[in-house]
Amino acid sequence: MLEIxxxxxxxxxxxxxxxxxxxxxxxxxxxxxxxxxxxxFEVVEGxxxxxxxxxxxGKSTLLNLLSGNYQVDSGSLTFDGVNLAGxxxxxxARLGIARTFQKIxxxxxxxxxxxxxxxxxxxxxxxxxxxxxPLQAAEADRCRWREEALELLTFVGLKDRADVVAGSLAYGxxxxxxxxxxxxxxxxxxxxxxxxxxLNNAEADFxxxxxxxxxxxxxxxxxxxxxxxxxxNVADRIYVxxxxxxxxVGSPAEVQNDPAVIAAYLGEELH
Amino acid sequence: xxxxxxxxxxxxxxxxxxxxxxxxxxxxxxxxxLIFRDAYxxxxxxxxxxxxxxxxxxxxxxxxxxxxxxxxxxxxxIGAYTSTVLVTALGANFWVALVCGVVCAGLAGxxxxxxxxxxxxxxxxxxxxxxxxxxxxxxxxWISVTQGPLGIYGIPPPPSISIPGLQTINFSNHQAFxxxxxxxxxxxxxxxxxxxxxxxxxxxxxVREDEISAASLGIKGTKWKMMAFGIGCAIAGLAGCxxxxxxxxxxxxxFFITESFMILAMVVxxxxxxxxxxxxxxxxxTVVPELLRGIGDFRLVAYGLALTLVALFLPGGLSGxxxxxxxxxxxxxxxxxxxxxx
Numbered sequence: 001m002l003e004i005x006x007x008x009x010x011x012x013x014x015x016x017x018x019x020x021x022x023x024x025x026x027x028x029x030x031x032x033x034x035x036x037x038x039x040x041f042e043v044v045e046g047x048x049x050x051x052x053x054x055x056x057x058g059k060s061t062l063l064n065l066l067s068g069n070y071q072v073d074s075g076s077l078t079f080d081g082v083n084l085a086g087x088x089x090x091x092x093a094r095l096g097i098a099r100t101f102q103k104i105x106x107x108x109x110x111x112x113x114x115x116x117x118x119x120x121x122x123x124x125x126x127x128x129x130x131x132x133x134p135l136q137a138a139e140a141d142r143c144r145w146r147e148e149a150l151e152l153l154t155f156v157g158l159k160d161r162a163d164v165v166a167g168s169l170a171y172g173x174x175x176x177x178x179x180x181x182x183x184x185x186x187x188x189x190x191x192x193x194x195x196x197x198x199l200n201n202a203e204a205d206f207x208x209x210x211x212x213x214x215x216x217x218x219x220x221x222x223x224x225x226x227x228x229x230x231x232x233n234v235a236d237r238i239y240v241x242x243x244x245x246x247x248x249v250g251s252p253a254e255v256q257n258d259p260a261v262i263a264a265y266l267g268e269e270l271h
Numbered sequence: 272x273x274x275x276x277x278x279x280x281x282x283x284x285x286x287x288x289x290x291x292x293x294x295x296x297x298x299x300x301x302x303x304x305l306i307f308r309d310a311y312x313x314x315x316x317x318x319x320x321x322x323x324x325x326x327x328x329x330x331x332x333x334x335x336x337x338x339x340x341x342x343x344x345x346x347x348x349i350g351a352y353t354s355t356v357l358v359t360a361l362g363a364n365f366w367v368a369l370v371c372g373v374v375c376a377g378l379a380g381x382x383x384x385x386x387x388x389x390x391x392x393x394x395x396x397x398x399x400x401x402x403x404x405x406x407x408x409x410x411x412x413w414i415s416v417t418q419g420p421l422g423i424y425g426i427p428p429p430p431s432i433s434i435p436g437l438q439t440i441n442f443s444n445h446q447a448f449x450x451x452x453x454x455x456x457x458x459x460x461x462x463x464x465x466x467x468x469x470x471x472x473x474x475x476x477x478v479r480e481d482e483i484s485a486a487s488l489g490i491k492g493t494k495w496k497m498m499a500f501g502i503g504c505a506i507a508g509l510a511g512c513x514x515x516x517x518x519x520x521x522x523x524x525x526f527f528i529t530e531s532f533m534i535l536a537m538v539v540x541x542x543x544x545x546x547x548x549x550x551x552x553x554x555x556x557t558v559v560p561e562l563l564r565g566i567g568d569f570r571l572v573a574y575g576l577a578l579t580l581v582a583l584f585l586p587g588g589l590s591g592x593x594x595x596x597x598x599x600x601x602x603x604x605x606x607x608x609x610x611x612x613x
Binding site: 088091094098101132184 | 466471473481484488489491492
């Protein structure tokens with residue numbers, strides 16, 4: 001098991017480092033419910049930024065605002081200098097923002113391999129005529145992305161299930177497949193919505209190990225998660241959300257020692 | 272990883288079986304009118320080829336892009352009336368009129384989907400049904416152009432084609448007309464099948480399976496749904512052009528909404544999402560009713576019953592059943608092989 005990192009790594013973003021993702025004062029209302037209120041944070045390239053909070057704190061809503069599944073009512077979203085305001089989800093994906101879903105949304109009737117290949121969509125280019133009359137380029141394209149898909153499936157440990165229908169996978173495997181499919185878009189920012197939900201301990205350990213590999217490859221990650229062990233082990237910075245607003249932000253060590261956070265959320269869980 | 276030799280072997284094997292399949296289709300097309308020599312059955316096999324065009328067009332929209340359209344006959348009507356009016360009233364060349372008919376039907380499909388892409392399932396079905404009703408009403412009431420319910424008569428067949436060195440092909444001959452429509456149906460089928468196996472096909476199935484997931488992968492659902500409607504409806508327009516020219520008369524009732532249901536029944540009974548299922552359904556629902564002519568309007572009851580039974584017991588349609596049994600067969604063969612090896 002990995003050691004819990006000390007607070008020095010991500011207590012505050014180092015001055016002068018330009019963040020990859022800049023969230024400024026975003027808010028979202030659903031009718032009378034103020035789901036997200038003036039949330040601001042920065043995600044530095046190559047770090048893991050975790051968002052935690054009790055049930056109903058607005059974590060998933062926040063993630064949907066970041067991915068473009070919802071649009072913000074106010075506030076600014078900047079990804080690598082590009083203003084994301086008003087941009088729908090598919091455009092954000094094309095800019096390099098990938099995500100997984102809390103409630104798994106695989107293409108259930110397609111095979112495991114086809115799910116991952118669908119993730120390569122924005123990178124596939126063949127001559128126009130070969131869409132209706134496939135020649136070498138189309139065949140090469142098919143083989144190439146098949147190989148790349150198998151590589152990603154190897155990464156999440158699903159290579160030998162490549163030709164199974166995705167809907168028939170076990171729950172934990174479905175979560176891993178969603179990760180592989182999202183990685184197929186070759187994201188610069190990878191957002192995971194409760195990836196460990198419903199996983200058993202062995203599966204959660206495997207997930208932790210894979211997330212750590214991504215972190216070592218300098219992937220920028222936004223992680224919404226309930227599993228504290230996972231968050232404390234993998235996150236560089238933790239944002240604690242309560243009732244749609246910031247309760248605390250800091251390194252794992254700082255979060256664990258903050259009395260307000262302990263009182264509101266962590267309780268005795270970590271001690 | 273994968274042995275390059277096996278890869279190229281399977282590739283050439285796939286290529287060979289593809290050409291074999293194509294040759295079989297050509298052989299069947301050539302032989303059919305030689306088996307069916309009377310005008311009545313030659314008419315039925317021609318209508319069958321037209322219905323195949325309609326069914327694969329709808330399967331592209333419904334089976335691949337997942338958009339339930341109940342207005343497919345309207346697009347055939349738009350294609351048929353556009354080309355016929357151009358030929359009969361303006362004296363246009365058949366082939367020019369055909370292109371216009373196809374383009375108009377395709378554009379109408381794009382137009383409908385531009386309004387309807389935000390709708391899903393039942394709502395889209397109702398919108399498309401509404402479109403079909405409106406189109407029918409226009410065909411009935413725009414008498415100065417369509418002649419209304421009286422219909423347009425004396426539509427000429429496509430002009431003869433003379434190829435130097437061969438005898439002139441005259442399309443008032445049912446056999447020649449059948450070959451013409453079948454050639455178009457086969458070509459359309461092959462191009463459409465290639466398209467569904469291309470990256471575009473992957474995008475369409477992704478949108479069908481889960482539009483929100485697809486968007487998270489950078490796939491713009493509305494764009495692909497509009498494309499599917501445009502192509503599927505253009506093919507319906509093509510079928511409509513041939514229909515008018517083949518029958519020689521054109522009345523709005525040929526494109527009434529019950530026809531849309533019949534095309535849908537072909538796709539559902541044949542099994543959606545693999546094109547050849549739609550072909551199977553089109554053949555069955557064209558030929559079987561002819562054999563059951565005695566029961567008259569009970570045909571519609573039979574369609575309804577067949578649709579209900581398929582929806583309840585065979586969600587994959589007939590092609591789904593065939594694919595499953597082929598898989599089971601292959602499985603048992605592989606098992607038997609591995610047992611002999613052991």
